[in-house]
Amino acid sequence: MIYAYVHMHLTDMTALAAYREKAGAALAKHGGAVLSAAPQPTALEGKLPLPDMAVILSFPDKEHALAWIDDPELTAVHALRQAAGDVSVILIG
Structure with a gap:
């Protein structure tokens, strides 16, 4: 199992919905x-700015996570997430 952290500073709630x-x-x-x-x-510690939304995702392994982010059929879905604001997705592991 591998995890991804999604850090979101939201500006467009319609896109997020x-x-x-x-x-x-x-x-x-x-x-x-x-x-x-x-x-x-x-x-809990540190001075980094907190996101408006924090999300933890799980994937079976790194290859599945990369397939999700690189899937050309999901380009429009990823664009909606990106349109919601300043978003970072960080793979952990």
Whole structure:
């Protein structure tokens, strides 16, 4: 199992809502799932700016995670996430 951290500073809630409608199926296509999502995460240590939304995704392995992010059939879905604001997706592992 491998995980991805999604760090979101949101500016377009309409795009986020549209993304949420499609995100589950897009993740599932590559064995991914949302493990946790927090609209108001809490800093335990450090001074990095907190996101408006923090999400932890799981994938069976790195190859599945890369297949999800690189899937040309999911370009429009990824564009919705990107249109929601300043978003970073970081693979952990």
